Amino acid sequence: MSQEDITTMTDKNADTAATPSVPEVYCRARSESWWHRIRRGRLGTTIGVLIFGVVFILVWEGIFRLEVISRFIIPSAFTTLKEIVRIFGDVLTGGSYLESTWITIEEIAVGFALGAVTGILLGIIIGETEFGRRVLMPYVVGFNAMPKVAFAPLFVAALGFGLAPKILMAAIIAFFPIVVNTATGIESATENELRLFKAMEASRWKTLWKLKLPTSLPFMFAGLKIAAVLAVIGAVVADILSGGAGGLGKAIIVASTDLRTATVFALIVLLSIVGLIVYMIVVVAEHYIVHWRRTSARPR
Amino acid sequence: MSESPTTVFTSASGPASGPEAPTPLYTGVSIQRVGHTFEGRKGKDVCALQDLSMEIPSGTMAAIIGPSGCGKSTLLYILGGLLEPTEGIAYVDGEPAMTQDRRKVGYMFQQPTLLAWRTTLNNVLLPFEIRYGKRAAAEKRDEAMKLLETTGIGDFHHSYAHQLSGGMAQRAAICRMLITDPSLLLLDEPFGALDELTRDAMDEELGRVVEARNATSFIVTHSIPEAVFLADTVYVMTPRPGRIFRTIPIPFPRPRTIAVTTTSEFAELTGEVRNALNEAGSREVK
16 A cells, blocks of 8 residues: 555656646655554545444444333334345335335425526526615525425415425425525625726626626535435425325335334435435536636545 | 837827817826815715826836825726726826727736636636637637746646636736736736735736836836836825825836846835835824
8 A cells, every 4th residue: 555655656746747737745754654544544534434333333222222212213223224225125126115216306306406496596686686685685584584394285285296396395495595605606706806807898797607607606506515405305394294196205104103113214314315315416516517616636 | 217208109099089188199198187086975075086197108117106095096997997087087098098998908906816717828818708709719819828928827827726826826817917918007006915025026027028018007006116126107195185295217227127126226216215105104194
């Protein structure tokens, strides 16, 4: 490992000597013990995370065995692990949970996309126009203060038992952080940048397109990342509250009324993974779109 | 003095200005009794500039030095045509500043103000892209590269702003200012945020690039050596309302190198500017 490290470093040096790109200077103490290397390296992180996970599961199983909390509420950690394996196997082999998972993914994806598009548009209007800032913004703040989940029964009454009310819920919950962040981003072009554009006689449209929108992209993505998590919550809560066509929320309700707590936990894990995937898609998109924020690609 | 004020460098100064204006005879900047008062709240108006007159021939550089709040930036806005003075009138190449062709004005600010999502090259091309579109900007690519090379950052044309040092970023800003080939350069404390050593190098660089052109330049600065090194005339201003307190011609021949700063004459001139600044300041404090 140390050999490899040194060769990559010399390669790097040769590289910078040949092409005068951004010069990078490496300083790293070479006389580190192997223990320090592992502790500070990526391998150390992985080992630490694994150890913590194992300890967590053992403590959980201990709580179950000692019946500190009722067995109906906290299932056995091992049973839950088995349940997770079963449900994931079911999803991967195209069982009934795959269908529920697809429904939930559809609710999240369509809801999130809807919330993102409308949120970004409204955010731009609020950030760019006086009308938006002064007239629309108070409404956004007001609506944001509402417990949006409470609208679920209304949505069902209006849109029926299909996917529509759940998509709408996911969209509405995802909507607000996107609006607020986009608007903040649009307004965050500096005085100097605005002066520069004014001096270049840039039109309002060009200033928006070439200055304010790129400036707001990092803010937008901060909002989208929050929204990605919220969209999952919106879809699942609507699923649980509205019944009808069943996503994973419905599956959770069914399992918990049967007192299959381990299944509930396993489904929650499945949902977290769905949520994580949605989140990661946004992170990857951010990585490519907001490329200039990747401060100097320096390997660790 | 290497250039006398009557020297005419450009043969044509664009379309003749309107009949109502007494057109100055030579190209360059002519400021005639300009004053500006900002309307303050509750009727408390702030007089930023008062009764300012200057004649800056084309191809020379004027340095404005004075305490903060003496209306230096206001003067730049007026010259750039971004602000109409409440009194008097400023002419740029015979045109009133407000109606001049603003494409011929190049700006530089204290911050390089490079757009983070553009490469250095695309930042330099930005003024073209904004005015004439992407295709016109692409045609200027070679010219931009040449500019980057003359300022020594050609190798960094593909770098983003966060990969450049402060000095390199300001070099890019110089290139962006020059790409449109402006005839009036307005520099608002361009190197105020840089350290002393980088600043010296940048001053030399700026002097060199500007000397090669036939533009009228205004530099607002807080640095006395910078003013003396760069300018043909240093104007010392009083605190608010800004008036010209003293006009100090700088006779060093061009091109100038940083070596000039070690001469006794240079020390004398900076001393003169320093004294004028002290006098101008103390006169205000009653």
